[in-house]
Amino acid sequence: MSKDKSGKIPTPQAVRGTQDMLGDFADRFAHVVETFERVRRLYGYKRVEVPVIEPTAVFARSLGETTDVVSKEMYSFEDRGGESITLRPEFTAGIARAYVTNGWQQFAPLKVATHGPLFRYERPQKGRYRQFHQLDAEVLGSDSPLADAELLVFADQLLKELGIAEGVTLTLNTLGDAESRDAWRAALVEHFGAHRGDLSEDSLARLDKNPLRILDSKDPKDRPIADSAPDIDAFLTAEAQDFFGAVTAGLDAAGVVWERNARLVRGLDYYRHTAFEFVTDRLGAQGTVLGGGRYDGLIENLGGPPTPAVGWAAGIERLAMLIADDVIDNRLDAVIAVEDDSLLNYAMKTLAAMRSKGLAAEIVATGSPRKRFDKAGKIPARSLIAIGSRGGQSYTNIRGDSELTIAIDTIIRAL
Structure with a gap:
């Protein structure tokens, strides 16, 4: 490089x-x-x-x-x-x-x-x-x-x-x-030619080869001449x-x-x-x-x-x-917080199942297990899934958009 x-x-x-x-x-x-x-x-x-x-x-x-x-x-x-x-x-x-x-x-x-x-x-x-x-x-x-x-x-x-x-x-x-344009072009050449001494340098260069372009000149010097030029309608x-x-x-x-x-x-x-x-x-x-x-x-x-x-x-x-700020929704459908490392494989299986069903999802499984839920909560998403264990029993807790949580729950139950 x-x-x-x-x-x-x-x-x-x-x-x-x-x-x-x-x-x-x-x-x-x-x-x-x-x-x-x-x-x-x-x-x-x-x-x-x-x-x-x-x-x-x-x-x-x-x-x-x-x-x-x-x-x-x-x-x-x-x-x-x-x-x-x-x-x-x-x-x-x-x-x-x-x-x-x-x-x-x-x-x-x-x-x-x-x-x-x-x-x-x-x-x-x-x-x-x-x-x-x-x-x-x-x-x-x-x-x-x-x-x-x-x-x-x-x-x-x-x-x-x-x-x-x-x-x-x-x-x-x-x-x-072609007939209309040729007649209009000839009229424009005659019009601009009569004001040759008042045209900008760029418009003078265009006069013989590209006279129509003078009509949309941004140079203030050209505007009065362009504004008084004949319209196409008279030649259609x-x-x-x-x-x-x-x-x-x-x-x-x-x-x-x-x-x-x-x-x-x-x-x-x-x-x-x-x-x-x-x-x-x-x-x-x-x-x-x-x-x-x-x-x-x-x-x-x-x-x-x-x-x-x-x-x-x-x-x-x-x-x-x-595009307005609210047009694009960049939120994920779900974020999974893995609060018990022994359940990481299960969480990965859940993640893969959701993505296969067309849901955009991410996983948080690094850092302190106790802080993963808070970390996951800071990621823009429509739902938040906590996977952990309590008293030797694993649990899955889903929060967020009601319709989405029902769909996620259905996916998880089918695993």
């Missing part, structure tokens, strides 16, 4: 934006993942795994050479064979690559979900780390607006099951079809209007509350139709907890056939930070 110059073992925190997890937050993190796994099964999303390391070209071609992720944030390096490889900064590109290279078109429409670590070299902020973790859900091979609606209903149910839906708002926009084709109408009708039918945000955009040309974010003010300025959209041109960008697709991602750390 390597050490620094002081002889100490470096911690992850020595690399800005990384973290260790233990106890409460680790439990919250696991709760998010477990809830996601349960809900994605309700919607028929298959589990998918993609590599942490991909050829750099996968992300450069999918995210765009001029985006901040590719130009500033990716962890890319040459391996010993001279190939440029990258630690994945997001899931969608890898899933799209796998869809093409593995011939998964035969399963279309394919609904998949995954979760795991991602890596971006960016300024750490609340709930965001250079190694961070996301949930991800995608539908590949479907051009139906019902796929968009179902994906959003899935996300909405996930937030409700996590107990964090209150104070979180679904904001929704349409980017139109009838087909694009119908698509967005079908998505919102599906949400309304499912009881999902949403708000229109005509300034919500996705800068890359392969994005189409639906763009969305679930936002909150409970995490400060960086308020997006889940976001995504339709990316009908991505797989074609990667060398595959034209393939419609839609997906979303959510930061696990951010979701975990929103």
Whole structure:
């Protein structure tokens, strides 16, 4: 194990934006993942795994050479064979690559979900780390607006099951079809071009290659110009209007509350139709907890056939930070205090029987026998079991939750 110059073992925190997890937050993190796994099964999303390391070209071609992720944030390096490889900064590109290279078109429409670590070299902020973790859900091979609606209903149910839906708002926009988007893009280039001398440096760089991104600029210098830019609605084709109408009708039918945000955009040309974010003010300025959209041109960008697709991602750390203290019950079902060492084998047999029946249990059998009960009582648990002897007779005393004590008593009597 390597050490620094002081002889100490470096911690992850020595690399800005990384973290260790233990106890409460680790439990919250696991709760998010477990809830996601349960809900994605309700919607028929298959589990998918993609590599942490991909050829750099996968992300450069999918995210765009001029985006901040590719130009500033990716962890890319040459391996010993001279190939440029990258630690994945997001899931969608890898899933799209796998869809093409593995011939998964035969399963279309394919609904998949995954979760795991991602890596971006960016300024750490609340709930965001250079190694961070996301949930991800995608539908590949479907051009139906019902796929968009179902994906959003899935996300909405996930937030409700996590107990964090209150104070979180679904904001929704349409980017139109290719014809709508091209007409809107041309109008934006004309609008921003007329104010070229007043734009920030970043927005000037985006003007020719990524003008839609100027709309969500956080630079105060850009805001008056962005706020006066034309909306997409003036350029939507009838087909694009119908698509967005079908998505919102599906949400309304499912009881999902949403708000229109005509300034919500996705800068890359392969994005189409639906763009969305679930936002909150409970995490400060960086308020997006889940976001995504339709990316009908991505797989074609990667060398595959034209393939419609839609997906979303959510930061696990951010979701975990929103979970209330009383949502997760970390108590054991039972703790056994062994007050007589001659009964240790019997206590171990009892412990094994309870665990085999799905009860979380622990045993206290070290230290002074007279103090074990008090020690066991300090461990958070729904019931406390004392196993000891008195006057040459062994006894088992169960205290706690009435229904649980009856279940434990039944298990012990069957030994």
